[in-house]
Amino acid sequence: MRKLDIEFTVGLFLIAGIICLGYLSIKLGRMEVLGGEGYDVYGFFSNSGGLKKGSSVMIAGVEVGRIKDISLEDYQARVVMNITEGIKIQEDAIASIKTRGLIGEKFVEITPGAAEETVPPGGRIRETQPPIDIEQVISKYVFGKVE
Amino acid sequence: MAKRCPLFWSVVAGILVLVPLSAQAGTPTERVKETTDKIIAILTEADLKGQPEKKRSLIRKAADEIFDWEEMSRRSLGPHWRKLSEEERKTFVGLFSRLLDRTYMERVEDYSGEKVFYVGENVDGDYASVEMKVLTSKNVEIPVVNKLKKNGGKWMIYDVSIEGVSLVNNYRSQFNSILSKSSFSELLEKLREKVS
Numbered sequence: 001m002r003k004l005d006i007e008f009t010v011g012l013f014l015i016a017g018i019i020c021l022g023y024l025s026i027k028l029g030r031m032e033v034l035g036g037e038g039y040d041v042y043g044f045f046s047n048s049g050g051l052k053k054g055s056s057v058m059i060a061g062v063e064v065g066r067i068k069d070i071s072l073e074d075y076q077a078r079v080v081m082n083i084t085e086g087i088k089i090q091e092d093a094i095a096s097i098k099t100r101g102l103i104g105e106k107f108v109e110i111t112p113g114a115a116e117e118t119v120p121p122g123g124r125i126r127e128t129q130p131p132i133d134i135e136q137v138i139s140k141y142v143f144g145k146v147e
Numbered sequence: 148m149a150k151r152c153p154l155f156w157s158v159v160a161g162i163l164v165l166v167p168l169s170a171q172a173g174t175p176t177e178r179v180k181e182t183t184d185k186i187i188a189i190l191t192e193a194d195l196k197g198q199p200e201k202k203r204s205l206i207r208k209a210a211d212e213i214f215d216w217e218e219m220s221r222r223s224l225g226p227h228w229r230k231l232s233e234e235e236r237k238t239f240v241g242l243f244s245r246l247l248d249r250t251y252m253e254r255v256e257d258y259s260g261e262k263v264f265y266v267g268e269n270v271d272g273d274y275a276s277v278e279m280k281v282l283t284s285k286n287v288e289i290p291v292v293n294k295l296k297k298n299g300g301k302w303m304i305y306d307v308s309i310e311g312v313s314l315v316n317n318y319r320s321q322f323n324s325i326l327s328k329s330s331f332s333e334l335l336e337k338l339r340e341k342v343s
Contacts, residue, residue: 015191046311093224094316111319114221114228126274130311137310140287 023120038084039069039121042131043095048077049106049131051097056107067108080139081125089125091115096129160242175275176268178302182213183263183279190258192284215303216244218296222305223318227326235331242338243318249342259284266290273297 048070057065065083072078083089092113100107110125119125173181189195189205207285220240221228228236274296281289294306306315325334 035309044199094313094319096313096316111323112226113319114225116229127306127313127316129313129316130310132311 002112038065038082040080040082041119041121041123041125042078042080043125043128044076044078044097045097045128045130046076047078047097047130049097049133051077051079051106051108055105057083057095057110058107059087059110059112064110079108088111088118091117091119091121092127093125094127094129095125097131099131164319172179173272173302174268175277175302176265176291178213178295179277179279179293179304180265182209185209186255187258187263190256199256206252206255207248213302213304214244214295215298215305216247218298218303218305218314219247220244222315224322225319227322227331231331234262238335239338242335242342245342247340275302 051067051070053067053069055067056063057067064087065081067079068082069080070077071080081095089110090113092115094111094113096109096111097106098109099105115126171186186206186209189202189209192202195202195205200343215239217236220236223243224231231239261284262282264282265341266280268278269276272300273295277293277295279291279293281291283289290310292308293304294308295302297303306313308314322334325337329337
C-alpha cells in the first residue's frame with residue numbers, strides 16, 4: 001500500500017512537471033493554443049527588412065499586437081498583424097517598420113489617422129512605410145553613384 | 148432632320164461633352180506628369196528670369212491643381228483633426244500649406260536640370276500611387292512615391308514619400324508630439340511664427 005502511495009505521488013509530480021513544461025513552452029514560443037484573440041489586418045511593404053513572425057506591433061510605444069505572418073505577394077511583403085480586440089485602427093493610419101534597441105529588433109509602429117472609418121477584421125492598412133536603411137541613404141548622398 | 152430626331156442629337160451632344168471631360172480626368176501618372184512638367188517649364192522659363200515672385204505664384208497655382216492640401220492637413224494631424232471645429236480646421240489647413248510652401252519652395256527653386264522618370268503606377272479603386280525617380284546632376288537616383296486619391300473625380304496627391312519617408316507620417320509624429328504637451332492654439336502660434 002505504501003509503495004503504491006509513493007508511486008502515485010511521483011506520478012502526480014511528473015504530470016504536474018510536464019504540464020508546467022508545456023505551459024512554459026507555449027508561453028515562450030508565443031503560440032496561441034487556446035484560440036487567438038484579437039483580429040487580423042494586413043499591409044503591403046516594399047521591404048519587410050527582417051521583420052519576423054511574433055514581432056511586436058506598437059501604437060504610441062504600447063504593444064497592441066503581433067506579426068502573425070509574412071509572405072511574398074507580387075514581389076511585395078504581405079505582413080499579417082494580429083491586433084488586440086478593442087484596439088481600432090483608422091483607415092488612414094500609417095504602419096511603419098522601425099528598429100528598436102541595440103540588437104536592432106524590428107517592429108511595426110502604427111501612427112493613428114484622422115479617418116472616422118476603421119480597418120475591419122481581415123482588412124488592409126493602406127499606408128505603409130518600409131524600414132529606412134540610414135547608412136545606405138547617407139552613403140548615397142555623401143558619395144554618389146559609381147557610374 | 149434635327150427637328151425630326153431631337154433625341155439623337157441630344158445624345159450626340161451629350162457624348163461630345165462627356166468625351167473631353169473624361170480625357171481631362173487623366174490617369175494618376177498623367178496628372179503628376181502634367182504638373183511636374185508645368186513646374187519645370189516655369190522654373191526654366193527664360194522670360195521669368197528676374198521675377199522670382201511671379202515664378203513662385205505660378206508654381207503655387209500649378210501645385211494647387213494637384214495637391215489636396217486639406218487631405219494632407221487632415222492626415223498630418225491624425226486623430227487630433229476630429230476634435231477641431233470647422234473654423235479651426237480651415238485655419239490649420241491654411242497655415243500648414245504655407246508651412247509646406249515655405250519649406251519646399253526654396254528646394255524647388257534650386258532646380259538645376261534634374262530629370263524625372265516615371266517608374267510605375269498602381270491603382271486600387273479611389274487610391275493610386277505613382278512612382279518616379281529624380282535623377283540629380285550627381286547621378287544620384289531619388290525614388291519618390293506620390294500617393295493620390297480621387298477627389299471629385301480628379302486624382303489629387305495626399306502624400307509624398309521620398310526615399311521611403313512619408314511626408315504625412317513625418318508631420319503626424321511631430322504634431323502628435325507637440326499636441327501631447329501643448330494646446331491646439333499653441334500649435335497654431337508655432338506655425339504662425341514659422342511662416343511669418
